[in-house]
Amino acid sequence: MAVIAGFLALAGAATAHEIRPAYLQIDELGANRYKIVWRTPMLSGMRLPVALRFPDSVRNVTTAEREIPDSFVETRVIETAGGTLSGKRVEFVGLQATITDVLVRVHMLDGAVTITMIHPSQPWVDVASRPERIAVVKTFIIHGIEHILFGYDHLIFVLALMFIARSWRALLLTVTAFTAAHSITLTLATLGFVHVPGPPVEAAIAFSILLLACEIIRIQKGQTSLTAQQPWLVAFAFGLLHGLGFAGALADLALPSGDIPLALLFFNIGVEVGQLMFIAAVIALVGLVRLVPYPPSAGRRAFLAATYMIGTMASFWFIERLSAF
Secondary structure (H helix, E strand, O other): OHHHHHHHHHHHOOOOOOOOOEEEEEEEEEOOEEEEEEEEEEEOOEEOOOEEEOOOOEEEEEEEEEEEOOEEEEEEEEEEOOOOOOOOEEEEEOHHHOOOOEEEEEEOOOOOEEEEEEOOOOOEEEOOOOOOHHHHHHHHHHHHHHHHHHOHHHHHHHHHHHHHOOOHHHHHHHHHHHHHHHHHHHHHHHOOOOOOOHHHHHHHHHHHHHHHHHHHHHHHOOOOOHHHHOHHHHHHHHHHHHHHHHHHHHHOOOOOHHHHHHHHHHHHHHHHHHHHHHHHHHHHHHHHHOOOOOOHHHHHHHHHHHHHHHHHHHHHHHHHHHHOO
16 A cells, blocks of 8 residues: 555646647648648647758748647648658657657558657657558557556546455456446547537546545445445446546547547557556555555555545645636
């Protein structure tokens, strides 16, 4: 439990979600001519300080700029001299000084599409002449894993579910119910059948964690409740809410409609892989801690402290997100 408390302290010092990614779309229009759409997120009214750098053989034909509520969009038509962009490198100057990723989508005239996620540690993309389908799959699976592993509020919710499920069978049913529920709303929201504004969803997610923390305390006091008797039912109900939060990660990418089914499938797989990785890590850490002899009272106090930390962080996030409406 001391290890878990340490994780909670780290999570509390971090933001609940990473900044939404930037987006670069390159469409081949004809011989040596391309349309470029470069969208960068706005933070506190300021544009992300990242600029595109093309090879010296590239010149601008037209350039247009516009602001939308949460992003700055630059549209260009460029021409290349002495060859195509295939095999050439596009750099993102200044990206290494941020915590923002860039989703790059390249669409060639022959219909070939390449999708790549660029990270600050490697701020460039080499335009592929032939897309590898496995690379697209890998991009969205990794994005899903990163979203859940760096979405501390979702992880802490899963941790709270583990605190409530007091047997292996209950844990299996609870995690399965949570997975099924957020998969449903993630799919419906991403495909456009359900639309709920992001800020209320994020505030409600924080409130769901606070409610679970209160339920854990009640269970520890020996009080009975629906959460204690049927944790899978509560996990399913709140999972529907968390699925709307996951959908925001895909919505932020502003993908063309034709790419959404593929992105949805493998992003969801990535989320589940990341969730299972977290659960396995918690179980392994608790197993290691139990190898160390300590008084039973120390374990109970650590469990109680971890529960209060969950409730405190959830309260902070809830108030913070309400004030952002």
